[in-house]
Amino acid sequence: MSDDYLNRIGNLIRDARRHKGMTQTDLATSLGTSQSAVARIEQGGQNLSLEMLARIGEALDSEFVSLGHSQPQHLRVVGGAQLSGSIEVKTSKNAAVALLCAALLNKGRTTLRSLARIEEVNRIIEVLGSIGVKTRWLPGSSDLEIIPPARVDLDAIDVDAARRTRTVIMFLGPLLHEFDSFRLPYAGGCDLGTRTIEPHLIALRHFGLNVVATHGFYDCSADIGAGPAKPIVLTERGDTVTENVLMAAARHDGVTVLRNASSNYMVQDLCFFLQKLGVQIDGIGTTTLTVHGKREIDVDVEYQPSEDPIEAMSLLAAAVVTDSAITIKRVPIEFLEIEMATLETMGMQYEVTPEYTSANGHTRLVDLTTVPGPLKAPADKIHPMPFPGLNIDNLPFFALIAAKADGTTMIHDWVYENRAIYLTELTKIGVRVQLLDPHRVMISGPTPKFRAAEVVCPPALRPGVVVLLAMLAAPGTSVLRNVYVINRGYEDLAQRLNALGATIETFRDI
Secondary structure (H helix, E strand, O other): OOHHHHHHHHHHHHHHHHHOOOOHHHHHHHHOOOHHHHHHHHOOOOOOOHHHHHHHHHHOOOHHHOOOOOOOEEEEEEEOOOOEEEEEOOEOHHHHHHHHHHHHHOOOOEEEOOOOOOHHHHHHHHHHHHOOOEEEEOOOOOOEEEEOOOOOOHHHOOHHHHHOOHHHHHHHHHHOOOOOEEEEEOOOOOOOOOOOOHHHHHHHHHHOEEEEEEOOEEEEEEOOOOOOOOOEEOOOOOHHHHHHHHHHHHOOOOEEEEEOOOOOHHHHHHHHHHHHOOOEEEOOOOOEEEEEOOOOOOOOEEEOOOEOHHHHHHHHHHHHHOOOEEEEEEEOHHHOHHHHHHHHHOOOEEEEOOOEEOOOOOOEEEEEEEEOOOEEOOOOOEOOOOOOOOOHHHHHHHHHHHOOEEEEEEEEOOOOOOHHHHHHHHHHHOOEEEEEEOOEEEEEEOOOOOOOOEEEOOOOHHHHHHHHHHHHOOOEEEEEEOOHHHHHHOOOHHHHHHOOOOEEEEEEOO
């Protein structure tokens, strides 16, 4: 490497280390080297191998030294072992992304505690940084400090980062109070088929927002100061559309009544956060929300979102598929009650502690210990419903659990037209899956023998994790390729499963 190239890499490493809140000694410990070696690297005074670049990239959660997106990350899984021990559920990914968007409402300092440090969050931070919002991880923590500029600079938006996350659509609610016209890049995220934003646009028209899609952007015009003259009735009880309207209503100087609203976990976390901003919200946890907005919000606020029920369900499925007894701590049980009731009908046994409260002061938690034992297929199909029904994001894990149950289980994913198809990837690992149509699969269990395989990760988060967990049950060595989509929604999943006795190695093709 040339001296100039080494200097540039050293500067990037130094900046990424500081952004992560690590000292040179912290990074040296992670790499198994000395502080003086890290200092030489950052000063451009040491040659670097591709292996060392990749190791630095993983230590700093930074793509700039991981050979870029042309060299995707893969997982090598040695399956067939039981898991044991205990694991804590991390805070909610979906709440994190909503709260990051909601921070745009506040002119003061927002500190989000114990935030999920995942790729989806990283992309939103990149977008926020590009428009002038200052963010920094507080040293030695997963607490993120957010300080807005006097006025965001949307002309400077990082289009590439914005298009790699669907969350950018939730900028509409906060921004319509700031600009009479603006544009946002088309939203991306998981490949789950057509996911129309029409419900967002219909609802936000009540606040004077008009959107035209042209040349890869949403061109928006807004009547600043407009607000709902009558209750807003959502055409679908969606989580993100409810959040978008809540953020629009938060800065509407008046009362907004929202009907057919989602009452799901991330929506409740957003409501609790908005209350900390001084916005009065009545009806939290119901499908009718009444929001008393404030034209200006300028407060220093701290908030910690509740734990992630989808991650809790993932860990539960890992225990079932590996016939393991593990303790899952900080399970947000009020958002898993239908799932647990369904599992009970299948014969699952488990133990729970008395309930206690999450750091947000509201969400009910338990510690749950799985008890291995035989399962039977449910008498009826398993399908999702809006909360308090079975969560749509938890549905794919029932395909994996059904693979351990005696009998035939129908999984009906009526929400997404593509996601059920991805569950057929389980056939490569030995699961007997019959695709009935784009929305329905039939799982015949129990699986005679899980087998190791090499699989390209499905381009959707939850099916990707389902394939990974199935590999834990397959004796031998499996490979799951291109797992970026899993990193979008889970923090250090491989390492945390390894702490329970799994053997999962991260690698890249070099």
